Amino acid sequence: MTPPLLQVKGLARHFGGLAAVKDLSFSVEKGQIVGLIGPNGAGKTTAFNTISGVLPPTRGRVVFNGQDISGQRPSIIVAHGLARTFQSTTTYADASVEKNIEYALLSRIRGSAPQRLMRRSSHLLGSDQIGEEINRIIGIVGMQAWRHAEAGTLAYGLQKKLGIAIGLAARPSMLLMDEPAAGLNHEECNELTRLLRQLRDEHDMTILLVEHHMAIVMEICERIVVLVHGEKIAEGTPEELRVNPAVVEAYLGAPDYAHA
Ligand SMILES: Nc1ncnc2c1ncn2[C@@H]1O[C@H](COP(=O)(O)OP(=O)(O)O)[C@@H](O)[C@H]1O
Ligand SMILES: [Mg+2]
Structure with a gap:
């Protein structure tokens, strides 16, 4: 069996006394679209920043394509083939x-x-x-x-x-995307969904997707990791998470979901 393309092992990032990400472990297989979801302030962007080299991790390791890239500079991590999509302002x-x-x-x-x-x-x-x-x-x-x-x-x-x-x-061989659907209208969301599928199916791309728009996440992600207060509370297929009481209570039932 080939090892996962991305392995996050015991990742933590503290800001002073605040543990924004705690002991986070998950992996992403090549060719998968994996969702990283959770309420505002759950630590999703901080996890992205520590994986992509914007912030050094406080603890833990990030292994990409078999190589330890923990704490490397963003330019080096991009050179390894792990890129982040940019906001329009860049x-x-x-x-x-x-x-x-x-x-x-x-x-x-x-x-x-x-x-x-x-x-x-x-x-x-x-x-x-x-x-x-x-x-x-x-x-x-x-x-x-x-x-x-x-x-x-x-x-x-x-x-x-x-x-x-x-x-x-x-x-890149893998893209980290932080809320690509934020601010998009219905038709643009459909287009984005098609584009992400096409990237995976026709361009060999592996994707880690942070997204609040649950319809998109549930539709295209093979697996989903759920963060709450910096901790992974669940991981599974969309079907598994839909009926996971802890997830429904902590996240899917929250107003964020109702309005997404
Ligand atoms: N650079 C920073 N300095 C201090 N606290 C931060 C910083 N970035 C994020 N935080 C805090 O870490 C927590 C997680 O934030 P964030 O990763 O942005 O969550 P999410 O992306 O899931 O909404 C929040 O409590 C936030 O206020
Ligand atoms: Mg965020």
């Missing part, structure tokens, strides 16, 4: 969609300063391959019609798509 508002993607590709350009610095050797691009790679990414997220549009003028749903495109520019 795009260059004055630049076009294709320029934003081009900037995100810089670290993969052969001989470029970031590539030399990171000694990244996989998925390198020659300068003559950049256009083709931009086309590939724009095609995946379906933004052909907006490639010359200024990022700052895009509707909110399209800005979020551009954030996913920028994450894909690192050519």
Whole structure:
């Protein structure tokens, strides 16, 4: 049996006296979409930050693709193939969609300063391959019609798509997505669901998804990890969690769910 792509082992992150994440362990198999859910303040974003290198863990280990990446810098973790999608605010508002993607590709350009610095050797691009790679990414997220549009003028749903495109520019094998459906309308949520499925089924992507929108989580996640007050209270398939009394009480029955 192949080991899981991502293994989180006894992860903890404290802020002064507050244990935002406590002894968290779970794993994600290659090709799965796994949900990480829990009420506001449960520690989901903190878990993401410690996994992706934005914050060093207080304790515990993160193993990705068989390698211990705990406490590494984000750029190194991305180079291992574990990327995070960005919020719309991280795009260059004055630049076009294709320029934003081009900037995100810089670290993969052969001989470029970031590539030399990171000694990244996989998925390198020659300068003559950049256009083709931009086309590939724009095609995946379906933004052909907006490639010359200024990022700052895009509707909110399209800005979020551009954030996913920028994450894909690192050519990751796994994406950590923090609330990609937040602020999207019904049709945009359906599109996002299709895109996530397509990433998994056609582009070999493994996804860890933090999301409040329960319909999306229940529909596309193979497994779900439930966090409450920094602790994992349950883990299972959507069908198992729907009837788990602790989950229903702690989360699914909460107002967050009713309004999602
Ligand atoms: N940088 C920080 N400094 C201090 N406390 C933080 C910081 N980030 C998060 N917290 C606290 O950690 C807890 C978990 O927050 P967070 O991970 O953002 O939860 P979630 O994403 O599940 O809503 C909250 O009590 C929050 O106030
Ligand atoms: Mg959060």
